[in-house]
Amino acid sequence: xxxxxxxxxxxxxxxxxxxxxxxxxxxxxxxxxxxxxxxxxxxxxxxxxxxxxxxxxxxxxxxxxxxxxxxxxxxxxxxxxxxxxxxxxxxxxxxxxxxxxxxxxxxxxxxxxxxxxxxxxxxxxxxxxxxxxxxxxxxxxxxxxxxxxxxxxxxxxxxxxxxxxxxxxxxxxxxxxxxxxxxxxxxxxxxxxxxxxxxxxxxxxxxxxxxxxxxxxxxxxxxxxxxxxxxxxxxxxxxxxxxxxxxxxxxxxxxxxxxxxxxxxxxxxxxxxxxxxxxxxxxxxxxxxxxxxxxxxxxxxxxxxxxxxxxxx
Numbered sequence: 233x234x235x236x237x238x239x240x241x242x243x244x245x246x247x248x249x250x251x252x253x254x255x256x257x258x259x260x261x262x263x264x265x266x267x268x269x270x271x272x273x274x275x276x277x278x279x280x281x282x283x284x285x286x287x288x289x290x291x292x293x294x295x296x297x298x299x300x301x302x303x304x305x306x307x308x309x310x311x312x313x314x315x316x317x318x319x320x321x322x323x324x325x326x327x328x329x330x331x332x333x334x335x336x337x338x339x340x341x342x343x344x345x346x347x348x349x350x351x352x353x354x355x356x357x358x359x360x361x362x363x364x365x366x367x368x369x370x371x372x373x374x375x376x377x378x379x380x381x382x383x384x385x386x387x388x389x390x391x392x393x394x395x396x397x398x399x400x401x402x403x404x405x406x407x408x409x410x411x412x413x414x415x416x417x418x419x420x421x422x423x424x425x426x427x428x429x430x431x432x433x434x435x436x437x438x439x440x441x442x443x444x445x446x447x448x449x450x451x452x453x454x455x456x457x458x459x460x461x462x463x464x465x466x467x468x469x470x471x472x473x474x475x476x477x478x479x480x481x482x483x484x485x486x487x488x489x490x491x492x493x494x495x496x497x498x499x500x501x502x503x504x505x506x507x508x509x510x511x512x513x514x515x516x517x518x519x520x521x522x523x524x525x526x527x528x529x530x531x532x533x534x535x536x537x538x539x540x541x542x543x544x545x
Contacts, residue, residue: 233257233513236289238310239301240264240273243324247299248277250506254513261289263302286310290317297347297516299509300324304405308333311348311526315340320347322512327526329404331537338526347515352524352532354413354469356511357504358495359480363471364417365498372473374418377453379410380468382461402428402441402457403543404536409467410455411445412524412532417471418451420531426539432459443539 233256237244240262251257261281264270274282283289290298290313297320300310308328314321315337327350328334341348354360366372381402403426415421429440439460445453469480470488477488483502485493499507508524515522 233296233516234260234292234294236261236263236292236295236298237279237301238263238286238289238298239303239324240270241301244301245273245277246505247301247509248273248279250503250509251299252277253501253503253506254510257513260295261292263289286313290314290319295319297321297512299512304329304401308337311337312340315344315346315348318344318346320512320516322347322349322351322509323526324351325353326350326401326404326408326536327529327533329401331533334526334530334533338530341526347512347522348526349512349515349522350524350526350529351508352409352412352416352529353504353508354409355416355524356499356507357480357483358498358502358507359478359483359485359493360413360417360469361498362485362493362495363478363480367417372475373449374451374471374473376451376472377410377414377418378470378472379453379455381406381410381455381457382467383459383465384462385459401437402459403438403540406457406467407441407443407455407539408532408536410453410469411443411535412529413469414445414447414451414453415531415535418447418453419449420447421445421535422448424535424539424542426542428543438543445535 237247237259251259259279262270262274262279263283263286267284271282298314299322300307301324302310304326307323311321311323423446425444427442428438432439441457443455471478479486483504485495501507511522
């Protein structure tokens with residue numbers, strides 16, 4: 233399978249690392265904003281083609297699929313561009329930063345019948361898979377999820393500490409992880425409330441936010457987000473269930489009493505990004521809908537839209 237990777241930044245390299253672990257996959261092009269650093273990334277991973285034009289990459293002979301790790305504001309339009317070119321597409325989270333754009337991607341996927349998947353990595357982290365398997369087996373039921381998403385990011389920089397060409401967003405990016413995961417683990421969301429703190433004078437975004445969710449089964453979720461938190465950094469998920477409590481930190485899991493849970497046998501890898509990419513490749517090969525398809529994650533973006541409208545009042 234021949235894949236192009238668009239977005240040669242910090243997260244793009246995570247995908248390139250992951251794709252190296254999947255048999256029968258070849259990355260044939262890397263697409264970036266500036267040619268020289270894009271060529272450097274292509275050379276690092278042994279990819280023979282580097283370009284600043286997604287259109288050029290889409291025209292390469294034999295290309296099957298594209299992974300988009302580009303700026304948020306480009307995700308929807310580029311996903312539609314890939315689908316219209318006859319290519320399967322995986323879009324990094326978030327799918328969009330307006331609901332209309334997300335619905336347009338869904339429409340394009342339905343019209344083309346191609347695989348269109350969104351990088352909702354939490355569905356694939358072994359820690360969250362462990363909880364999901366227990367829920368499916370009827371062993372536990374979530375009563376509450378308490379989630380903290382914390383960064384210290386008062387400047388517009390990426391995970392490598394480099395300047396970004398776009399502005400990150402607590403609601404449309406970071407809250408999307410938890411809102412989708414809560415629906416995936418606890419069922420459809422029927423209520424969502426939010427408040428936000430002061431907006432950054434230069435970036436124009438809220439630097440702190442609090443969100444409450446309720447599922448139709450009655451489970452609740454409390455999500456706190458901040459770009460002002462000076463450590464520890466990352467997202468921490470506490471699952472309070474009717475039969476146990478667990479805390480997930482990316483691919484790792486402990487009980488509520490801080491006892492380590494072995495999740496090494498949950499899947500073929502401990503790397504959530506690799507597992508996400510494996511699902512994308514498998515869905516294409518098997519001609520089926522992937523986990524975290526555009527259709528499956530659209531409820532998340534509809535909830536985000538409703539929260540944004542609340543905050544605008």
